[in-house]
Structure formats: structure tokens, C-alpha cells
Amino acid sequence: MNINETIAKELNLNLWQVENTVNLIGEGATIPFIARYRKEITGSLDDNALRDLSTRLAYLQNLEKRKAEVSGSIEEQGKLTPELQNAINSAATLAEVEDLYRPYKPKRKTRASVARERGLEPLAHVLLAQEKDMPDPLVLAAAYVDEEKGVPDVQAALDGAKDIIAEDISDNAEIRKKLRDYLSRDCTIQTRAAKNEDSVYSMYYDYQEPYAKIPGHRVLAINRGEREGMLKVNLVADKDACMGMIYDRFLKKGDSPARQTLVEAMDDGFARLLFPSLENELRGLLSDMAADSAINVFKANL
Numbered sequence: 001m002n003i004n005e006t007i008a009k010e011l012n013l014n015l016w017q018v019e020n021t022v023n024l025i026g027e028g029a030t031i032p033f034i035a036r037y038r039k040e041i042t043g044s045l046d047d048n049a050l051r052d053l054s055t056r057l058a059y060l061q062n063l064e065k066r067k068a069e070v071s072g073s074i075e076e077q078g079k080l081t082p083e084l085q086n087a088i089n090s091a092a093t094l095a096e097v098e099d100l101y102r103p104y105k106p107k108r109k110t111r112a113s114v115a116r117e118r119g120l121e122p123l124a125h126v127l128l129a130q131e132k133d134m135p136d137p138l139v140l141a142a143a144y145v146d147e148e149k150g151v152p153d154v155q156a157a158l159d160g161a162k163d164i165i166a167e168d169i170s171d172n173a174e175i176r177k178k179l180r181d182y183l184s185r186d187c188t189i190q191t192r193a194a195k196n197e198d199s200v201y202s203m204y205y206d207y208q209e210p211y212a213k214i215p216g217h218r219v220l221a222i223n224r225g226e227r228e229g230m231l232k233v234n235l236v237a238d239k240d241a242c243m244g245m246i247y248d249r250f251l252k253k254g255d256s257p258a259r260q261t262l263v264e265a266m267d268d269g270f271a272r273l274l275f276p277s278l279e280n281e282l283r284g285l286l287s288d289m290a291a292d293s294a295i296n297v298f299k300a301n302l
Helices: 003-011 015-026 031-037 047-076 082-090 094-104 111-117 121-129 137-144 154-170 173-186 216-227 239-250 259-301
Strands: 188-193 206-210 231-236
Touching: 003 015, 003 047, 015 031, 015 047, 031 047, 047 082, 047 094, 082 094, 094 173, 111 121, 111 154, 121 137, 121 154, 121 259, 137 154, 154 259, 173 239, 173 259, 188 216, 216 231, 216 259, 231 259, 239 259
Parallel strands: none
Antiparallel strands: 188 206, 188 231
16 A cells, blocks of 8 residues: 555545655654645645645555554464455455454464364364265264363254354454444344433433434443443344345355254354454544544634
């Protein structure tokens, strides 16, 4: 990515304006100093335009740095393919980079990691292959029963394979992006009372509003109420629509003995891993935007 060209295009500036400003920032000049004393170099960019440029510059520099870190980490694992490298290089946001890194990121101990340690990953791969003439999953799972590895029976083997499938789906960059985009457009913020007592947050004791439309001042009020233990806050989405996207991506057409097992694993992956992760991420983005909006109001008033 050519950062200067990207900023010039996004902010509708001349490339020379961006290059000169980036050089000044790199030399340690502050935005007020540049706005007041370096107008001839920047083409008279005002402080608002300079701050937008500076903010975007910092983000894109951090993005490029993170891409290099992620590529290096995956390469050290011996898993960096040309296709994955191209996907990382093409990522336009930090969220996309983190989604691509997620399957390779060192994790704390999870149900799926325990199942992998017990040798159940090949069973998960066979189930995901969804061959029409494959044996029943319980028959397949029987080959993985091993008391010494902590797999005492067929059901334990099948449950471990489902845990692996659930985590793999939750870590899939394509489905995370698709669901993130959908939720940011169509989910709802819902608040409920955490305590049965009157307070300044009473209006939020039974409240909901579209995620895409809630104003910043309400986001900040809801966050305060949650921090003070007065509110319970969560995102609500059409689960059928979300699961439909997951099924379309991972379930093959036609009948397979593994279909019901995979549906159960995908439902678990969405409810236990994928949705809570995206909910935290989307709420964080909303809080950041609300804080930025408040700062801009305070700045304008000042």
C-alpha cells in the first residue's frame, strides 16, 4: 500500500499536499504549528484537514506494521502461503488483518485445542468433507476412542470433533467479515435493568434501538449505566439469517450423514464463540465512534 496515495484519494487532496504534510509530521511538527506556520508547504490546509490526515496516517502506518507482524508470525509457523500473503497485503482494515491471523494466532487452552491434543482433528476434517457415501459419524468416531488420550467413548470423540469445527468456523475470516457487515447494518442494541431500583438510567430499563442509528450520547449513557451495574446490554440479531450465511458457506448441497452433526457444531460455534466475539468488537467500535463524536462536540464548543 502506498500510504500517501491512499490518503490523498480518501481525503480528496493533492498528493504533494499529503507528502509535504507527512514529512512535517515525521519531523515532529505539531498540527497547530503546521496549520499556522507551514501553509505554503501544505497548500493552506486548515487544522481540521490536518488532523484528519494525521489520524488516517497513524491508522494506515499501524495497519502496515500489523500486516508485517502477522505475516512474520505465520511464516515462523511455516504456514504462510502466497494466497494468504496476498490476502494480508490486500486487507484494508485492522479487523480484516486480525480475521486472517485468527486461525494462526496462539490461543489459550480451549475446548478445541484440547480436542486437537487428543488427536480428533482428522475426524473433524472428515466430517467437514461431507462425502455422501461416508459412514455414520458415530461409526467414524469409534476409531478415535482412546482412554489414554482422554477420549473414553464414541460420543466424547464426536463432541471433540464438533468443538474443533465450531472454533474453525468462528475463526474463518470470510464468514466473520460477512457477519460483521450484516450485524453492523441490521442488529439492535437492547438494554435491560440490572437492578430493580429507580435511577438516572430508568429510561433504558427496557429499551432497544438499531445499532446503525443509535446516537453517540446514548451509547455513552448506556456504557456508563453498564459500568455502574445498573444496565445489562447486548446486541440482538436475526439468528436464522446469521446461521443461513454460515450454512451457505460451509454446508455442501445434498444429503450427507454428517449434516446434522455439522449443523450442531455450527450452531454451537455461532452462539458460544462467533457472535460473542463480534458483539464485543462491534460494541467497541460503537463506543469509539461515540467518544470521537463527543470530543468533536467539545472541540467545536471550545
